Amino acid sequence: MDLSIEAGEFLAVLGPSGCGKSTLLRMIARLSVTNGGRIVTEPEQFQTAFVFQDAHLLPWRTVLDNAALPLELMGAGREERYTKARAMLAQVGLAEAETRYPAQLSGGMRMRVSLARALVTEPRLLLMDEPFAALDEITRFHLEVQLRDLWQRRGMTVIFVTHSISEAAFLANRAVVMTRRRGGIKLDRRIDLPAQRTNDLRSDARLGHEMRLLMGAMEEE
């Protein structure tokens, strides 16, 4: 595959199971090695963050310590990382929960902590691998709105892998559908929807139109 991503894009990656969506993400994150291909970035090094399908929090740490983890691993001092973590938790609406433990949180809250953790380093690239797949629909809707909001405010690049056509259409300004085998791209489309997206958009015909296009590309095989 040959894929070019601009800075500041919100790219959704769709495709059937086993097409390599997650692998692509891991390669971009330099967690997996490519074989016979290259990932080129401009600039070479920058802060990347990864959000997984499950929150994957450290259960023996408080919400605050979890959110602050990336800064801790990078060597930041206590005061600095706690300040930044608190700020991030406030942004995702969890300021009250900072002394709680993951076992005491709901699924949606845990995902929000995971999000805060990802953003605490102010990454320029945010990679997300079906992060909301395990959540109920209402929570999903709220988190999607919150995510788009964060993206717009921070100006980072987001690559969002998902199975959900409606999620892809709602969140992204560009969507790519991968082929079943050999990691090719079937469709590469600019999503034609307004920049400000609220939950009202969900019942809008324009969203349905985009979804039909994406669905068509998915179903062809």
Next chain:
Amino acid sequence: MMHRRSFLSVCAATLVACSKAAKIRLALNWKPDPQFGGFYAAPYDKHGLDVEILPGGAGTPTVQMIGARSTEFGIVSADELVVARSGGNDVVALFAVFQNCPQGIMAHASRHLASISDVLKEGTLAIQRGLPYARILEKKYGFDHVKVVPSPGGDISAFLRDEKFAQQCFVMSEPLQARHAGVDVKVFPVSDIGYNPYTTVLATSAAQLKSDPDRAKTMVAAVREGWRAYLNEPAPTNTKMHDLNPSMDSAAFAEVAEAQKPFIETGELGSMTAERWTTLIGQLAELGDIPQAMPAQDCFRNL
């Protein structure tokens, strides 16, 4: 005393009644070695007995096995038989191999000790503390100056390594091993302190004796013949036992078989006297191992 049948004996008796020419088990309280020679040499078939000999080892509870009916005959020592009887286990002695107790304490000859009490003045003594003679020694001389450790059960490696190490032994067994290993030993027989129970005694339960007295008589006859044969010609039986117990080599078998003779051949093979039993019972009562004395006649039968 009304002997109420125990649950276990009801089961066992039923089983015995069901099987015809029932297999007779003889449980040993140690591995096959010359002390059991006569039992392995005995012509059971000739007397119409189907006997299975069950070798034992450290801690084989033969006297309890007889009581629990898991064996018809067993090898016990006279003192443990008396204690068992006082606890309600009605076992009876039939044939005493060792007329004189071959237990003793061995020490390095280089220590030039004069008597058994000298052994207790320093160093280490490996002894089974629960044995009556151990407690008689403790009562008489005290263990204040000697370090008492568990008996290594036939293994003399600790003894060889440490000059101040003394251990309990069978007078004709471990000392010979030590001499072969180059250490000269002085042996103090337990009988020196006046404690001389019959040892390696064939026993059975009183119930068995009552229900089948002929079988017990035949068993004793066969065993007596076996011992006569073994004392005359130990070699073939030694070979048989060595195959079962390779931990002792053939030369040692021969040597021990010879050395044990004086303890066995004192008169009629295996027979016992009430006087000896009475003395033993008195000693055990004094030690506190049994709550009160019992009639010597209850403990044994000369068949």
Next chain:
Amino acid sequence: MKKLLPPLIPFVVITLALEWMVRSGFLPRYLVPAPSAVLRALVDSRDELAAAMVKTSAAALIGFALSTLTGVAIAVILSSSRAIQRSFYPYAVFFQTVPIIAIAPLLVIWFGYGMKTVIASAFIVSIFPVIANTLTGLLSTDPALRDLFQLYGASATVTLVKLRFPAALPQILTGLRVASGLAVIGAIVGEFIGGQGLGSVVDVARTQQRVDKVFAAVLLASVLGLALFGLINLISALTLRRWHASEATME
């Protein structure tokens, strides 16, 4: 009290049943002691048994502490590389399979008659579950979390200390639960050979055909095992309380 009642009832029933069976002659008293006889033995020999219990407890505790520290250390080393694991893990299994009765006399040669042999015995018998469970715990770290640590450039040591080890704690505690009981068994076996403590009481009483005293000593050994087990459970509850499914509750 609610927790104590369910296990207490079968205990009372069985004890009463045993008492009746021995008194009525159903079970011979030289094979199975009546519970009342065991109780009497406990009271009559209380000084001897108390001293013995102190010795056995000390040896079991020290042996257990040593096997915990050593076992965890060995598991950490084994978990660091596949090559090391493949080369050395089979030797760890040796600790599981070696019959302690067989090597106890060897222990006496190396450590002499006394406390050191008993501790060594407790150590050898109890170390394997610590190694096995700790290793499993360390190797089954959530791969996503490992990725996360890698993403932020954490070194192997940092990953071990801040991620793999805390994550392995529930598994480690499981191993300790098993090892605690084994340490008591190991101590008793060591005492058969090395001579002191409850093991020695059992050995001497057995020679004297004092089944009541044997059972009394065995009972105390079980109490010791239970106490150690309870201690581990307490530690587990305190450390895992806030975060593990096995201990936590949703607020």
